[in-house]
Each structure stands twice: as structure tokens, then as C-alpha cells.
Amino acid sequence: MKEITKKLNGEIERLTNTTFKFDERIKEGWFSAVYFLKTKEIAEKLIPNNQVTMQFFQKSNAVLCGTDEAIALLHTFADQPGKLEILSLRDGDKISPFETVLTVTGPYQSFGFLEGIIDGILARRTSVATNVYNVVKAARTSGKQKPVIFMGDRDDHYTQQAGDGYAAFIGGSTAQATHAMNEWWGKKGIGTMPHAMIQMFEGDVVAAAKAYQQVYPDDDLMVLVDYNNDVVTDSLKVARKFGNKLMGVRLDTSKNMVDKYFLRNQHLMGTFDPRGVNPKLIFALRRALDEEGYNHVQIIASGGFNEQRIREFEKQNVPVDVYGIGRSLLDINIGFTGDSVLLNGKDQAKEGRQFRPNPRLKKVDYIEK
Secondary structure (H helix, E strand, O other), rough: OOOOOOOOOOOOOOOOHHHOOOOOHHHHOOOOOOOHHHHHHHHHHHEEEEEEEEEEEEOEHHHHHOOOHHHHHHHHOOHHHHHHHEEOOOOOOOEOOOOOOOOEEEOOHHHHHHHHHHHHHHHHHHHHHHHHHHHHHHOEEEEEEEEEEEOOOOOOHHHHHHHHHHHHHHHHHOEEOOOOOHHHHHOOOHHHHHOHHHHHHOOHHHHHHHHHHHHHOOEEEEEEEOOOOOHHHHHHHHHHHHHHEEEEEEEEEOOOOHHHHHHHHHOOOOOOOOOOOOOOHHHHHHHHHHHOOOOOOOOEEOOOOOHHHHHHHOOOOOOOEEEEEHHHOOOOOOEEEEEEEOOOOEOOOOOOOOOOOOOOEEEEEOOEE
16 A cells, blocks of 8 residues: 655644555445445446535534544545545544534545545544543643543454544543554553452552562552552552552542441441542542652542543542543544535535535645655
């Protein structure tokens, strides 16, 4: 496959087909709806000189993502892509309902069969980017931005990790859990220990942390502390052992569990939901660490967080330093539509749709090398 690069009027280069590793069967129409393929054949045989303009839009306030991927798709699989006129916004642009984000002009048979694939790319990437943006915004209080770690590796098929990680980056996440999630933007995944590691040390959190530090002495030490469902006790154990070398502790308590801290302090029960990672548990942990002089130890909270839950925590000034989020960021809640709205330069669209020019769109040049 030839390497294709794209520049926008001297601005930063877009990602290219060498980044996306497309399935070659796209060219054969394997992933296109059959009615697009039949229309392609009819156009080729009966009206080969047609020129259509197809525009893409969605219906929400959102953070756009997927344009680089969609353009690379067109430049890779369209027939004579150099003859297409492509106008586009950029990944990361804020967009409004019904705003045109991409237009493609050329013979229908050259690119029309890619319509559904482009819709899907834009829908998934924009949904993830927007979800992350909203979560990051929720985690910003008093002018301070709390880091958000994208931990969505177990919540969808592994083949989606690279694209989802890039979309999370566009949305503003601080770091991602796997190397694949960082592939498109040139970083590496981060993380320390899962519950399985503590299990191999028979539930001894200190022993597990010692092993981690021995093998990865240059890493920041962040210890998972909910394995024994006693986060205050285990956090103090590792803090006393490692002191200033302990960067943080992470709580990932199941929403079906009540931490032993509350079982030892029954007088606290009855006025709140004590399950999972809850505000009172984090306040208690922060207080316990501070009372012993471990003010430097950060608290990382994960497990079932979403935008609304973070807003509730921030409204109560819960002392979380970093949020780890997975499943809620992968909700695909933004759908894109591709409409053919001009035929040979004249208005021609289905009833209710019309050409919506957008002065923010910029021409994308095709450069083959």
C-alpha cells in the first residue's frame, strides 16, 4: 500500500492510512451495505459522469473525532481519490447539532460505497471523545484539572483499543491503560498492579508492592488497596512501609461490597449507601493518611464512575486525586448521517435534507508519495 500524507493549508499533518491499518477487504465492499454496492454498479454502467456532494453531520453538541480516519479511508479505497474534493473539520473541534463536519464531492461510484463505514467511524470516535471530554470537564474544580485515566480495555473488543484510545486522547484523558490505546498518538500505556497480582502474594498488599518495586524500581508506586476490602488498613500498611516512595493508592471496591471500615464503625451506617467506592470511605481514607503524615499519597478512584458520579463527588469536594474510568466512556450515543445533497452542482436531496455549507470546513489536499 502506498503511503499517503495529508496537510491542511500548511497546518499540522493528519494521521494517515499507515496509522490505521485498514482491512484490505474494504476495497471489495466487504464492509459496505449491499445497496451501496448495487448503486455503485448502476452508476458505473448507466450514469458514469455523475458528480455528487455528500455531507456528514450529527445531532448533538459534541467533540468531533474520526475525521483523519475517514479521510485516510477515502484516500486509500476510493477510486481515483486524487480527483475527490474533500472539505473537513479537524479531530478535536467542538461541533453543534446538524453542523456539516465533512463533505466529499466526486463520482458516486468512486466513494459512495464508503458512506456507512464513514458514518460508523465518526459515530464511534466522536462518541468516545465527547464522553471523555464531559468526564474530564466534570473532574475540573476550582481551576484544577484532576487526571482521568482511560481504562476501557475490558469493556469492548480488543481490536477497538487503538481507535478508542486515540478518541479518549482527543477528548482530554490523561493516560490510557494499554499500549494499543496509545498507538496512534505515540505514547505508552500505564498501570501498576491488578487484583491477580495481590492474589499471588496471598492477599499481602505490602509483599505485592515490594515485588512491584523490585522489578520496576523506576516506576511511581501506586498500590491497589481494596483486595481485602479494607482500604484504610491496607493503605496505611503500604504507606508505613514505603513512606515518600508511595505515590498513590487505588480503590476499586465492588459496588456490591461494604468496606470493613464501616463494619468496624457501625455508628456511621444508616445515612448513606456504604457500598463500593463512596465519598465517606474516601474521606475516611484521606483523614487516616493525613493523620499519620502521608499527605503526599494520592487517592485514585475507579469502578463504575461516569460523568454524573464524578460531578456528585466533586460537588461534595471528595478528596479524589485521579479518576479511572472504563465502560461509561464507550457508550456510542452519537450517530452520524451521510447525505448526498448536490447532483452535478445543483441541489438534489431527499425531502427534509439540504446542502448545508460550513465556512469552518477546510480543503484536504491529496498528496501521494
